[in-house]
Amino acid sequence: MQTALPHAPGLPHAPGIGYKPQHYGALMEGATSTDGPVGWLEIHAENYMGAGGRPLAQLRHLSERFPISVHGVGLSIGGDAPLDDNHLARLRHLCDWLSPASFSEHLAWSTHDGAFLNDLLPLPYTDATLTRVCDHIDRVQEALGRPMLLENPSSYLAFAESTWDEPAFLAEIARRTGCGLLLDVNNVFVSAVNLGFAPQAYIDAFALDRVGEIHLGGHDEEADDHGAPLLIDSHGREVADPVWALLDHTLRRAGPRPVLIEWDNDVPAFPILEAEAARASRALAALEPVSA
Amino acid sequence: MSAHHLSDQALFAEGLFSPELPTAETLALRDGRGHPAGRRFSVYRNNVASSLTEALEQTFPTVLKLLGEENFRAIAGIFLRREPPRSPILARYGAGFGNFLDEFEPLAHLPYLGDVARLDRALVTAYHAADATPLRAEDLAAIPPDDLPALRLALAPACQVLVSRWPLFGIWQFNQSDDAPQPPGVAQSVLVTRPEFDPIARLLPPGGAAFLAALDKGQPLGVAADTAAEADPDFDLPALLGQLLSDGALLHAPPEETP
Known part of the structure; x- marks a missing residue:
């Protein structure tokens, strides 16, 4: 597999937002759309697999104005069954039509026995999982004719049978397949609280040279059976302060990267999302200039 | 491996739709500190049920209005276990919902509900149809x-x-x-x-x-x-x-x- 730097020449090292149709007008008509902090957009691939209509028409207009990242949520790369050829063909069709700056998917599974479960389900980190995930990523990259980014999950539990830690597991996948990584800093924080590890240590162990994109999103706080905090990756509110601090830590070590604000539930008015993007912009601007 | 052995993902998927199963124990799921995961598994159960219910609410707004939110969610919960989506494209989900409502005995007093569901879904299908x-x-x-x-x-x-x-x-x-x-x-x-x-x-x-x-x-x-x-x-x-x-x-x- 070719190993071109996954973040070059793809997305700009600027904030992006997860695109929601209710913000189409603000993005296309607002004076802020080109001067504001939002430098690119991410779409969920599965929302743009119809034959036509408004979704594809709007996406075509948006893509003339913004670099687009296509983020898949339904490929089930960690599934123990073979990848769905029909879905792979649909992804290929979308990427051929749109020529997005980036394509990414998740270290997770979501389909079993033909049933799509609509959640990112967890995997044990074993040699068997590693082999299967790498085979699937090879197939995706071959089918799409481009390298992909693989995103770290948010975890609510762990498997007793795991023999790898997550950063090493992801680094090994990237090494074997040539894929890049999508580092979701909120997921790191959520998993760290839920599973009891230090989030900075996770970042420090991560293959940051492979990171082509960073995600930020909001989480909710609940409690488990023992009263321990259990964070839920809900994407329904502002990014939490400790996650912003973890972003600063990540950027200081990794250098500038494309940073996405994800807000999928209880979607706010555009100015609120724009304010989050502006905060990401300040985090990027706070970095020492990197010599070329 | 016995003929009845289910893969770990099969057991996990089964547990998502069957709250009575001890899936977290069967699969040795942990909390990260070595303790049993307990109801942490329910996070996934809740995500699956609530996200699929929400998808059905979006596709069938008139059925939702006719039944009210509480009834709709209870019925959606039965339907999504019987007919989970067969595609990751959620706009396609619910092709069988009209027939399910036709045959769902407790709703026999609303015999037109299946037709209303088919009309709701036709509007969603039309939204994504070819130009x-x-x-x-x-x-x-x-x-x-x-x-x-x-x-x-x-x-x-x-x-x-x-x-x-x-x-x-x-x-x-x-x-x-x-x-x-x-x-x-x-x-x-x-x-x-x-x-x-x-x-x-x-x-x-x-x-x-x-x-x-x-x-x-x-x-x-x-x-x-x-x-x-x-x-x-x-x-x-x-x-x-x-x-x-x-x-x-x-x-x-x-x-x-x-x-």
Whole structure:
């Protein structure tokens, strides 16, 4: 597999937002759309697999104005069954039509026995999982004719049978397949609280040279059976302060990267999302200039 | 490995839909500090059930309104376990929901609910349907009158005809706005079409469903009009054609393939 730097020449090292149709007008008509902090957009691939209509028409207009990242949520790369050829063909069709700056998917599974479960389900980190995930990523990259980014999950539990830690597991996948990584800093924080590890240590162990994109999103706080905090990756509110601090830590070590604000539930008015993007912009601007 | 051995993902998936199963124990799931995961597994259970219920709420807004949120969620919970999505494209989810409602005994007192579900879903399908350049009134006016009976027309990709034993259009309309009239006591057929990007539902006049079914089968305009007039003597071709053209529902039929 070719190993071109996954973040070059793809997305700009600027904030992006997860695109929601209710913000189409603000993005296309607002004076802020080109001067504001939002430098690119991410779409969920599965929302743009119809034959036509408004979704594809709007996406075509948006893509003339913004670099687009296509983020898949339904490929089930960690599934123990073979990848769905029909879905792979649909992804290929979308990427051929749109020529997005980036394509990414998740270290997770979501389909079993033909049933799509609509959640990112967890995997044990074993040699068997590693082999299967790498085979699937090879197939995706071959089918799409481009390298992909693989995103770290948010975890609510762990498997007793795991023999790898997550950063090493992801680094090994990237090494074997040539894929890049999508580092979701909120997921790191959520998993760290839920599973009891230090989030900075996770970042420090991560293959940051492979990171082509960073995600930020909001989480909710609940409690488990023992009263321990259990964070839920809900994407329904502002990014939490400790996650912003973890972003600063990540950027200081990794250098500038494309940073996405994800807000999928209880979607706010555009100015609120724009304010989050502006905060990401300040985090990027706070970095020492990197010599070329 | 016994013949009855299920893969870990099979067990995990089974546990998502069966709260009574001890999935977290079976799969040795942990909390990260070595303790049993306990109800942490329920995070996934909740995500799956609530996200699929939400997908059904989005596709079936009129059914939701008729049943109320609490009833809808309870019924969606039964349906999603019986018929989980077969595709990661959630806009396609719910093809079987109308039939499920038809046969769901506790809802036998709402016999029209299945038709309402099929109408809700036709509107979603139309939203994502292929674009097409519709035939305009000018296009039809430019055709010599003598050629009209032999003209072959097709329905636009977004079009769907729903034939109902119930006042389907009236029921649907009554649940769209507060000042809509009470549904009448007659059977109604409905056309879903998409003039540009926003799907609409139209009440089909007498003979309308038969006319559109004939066109869809490839019958020329003259034959389709005769079929419709046989189905209902009140069939009014000019009025229906005018409506269909202004709603962007008709296309030139693709050229016939020569064998």
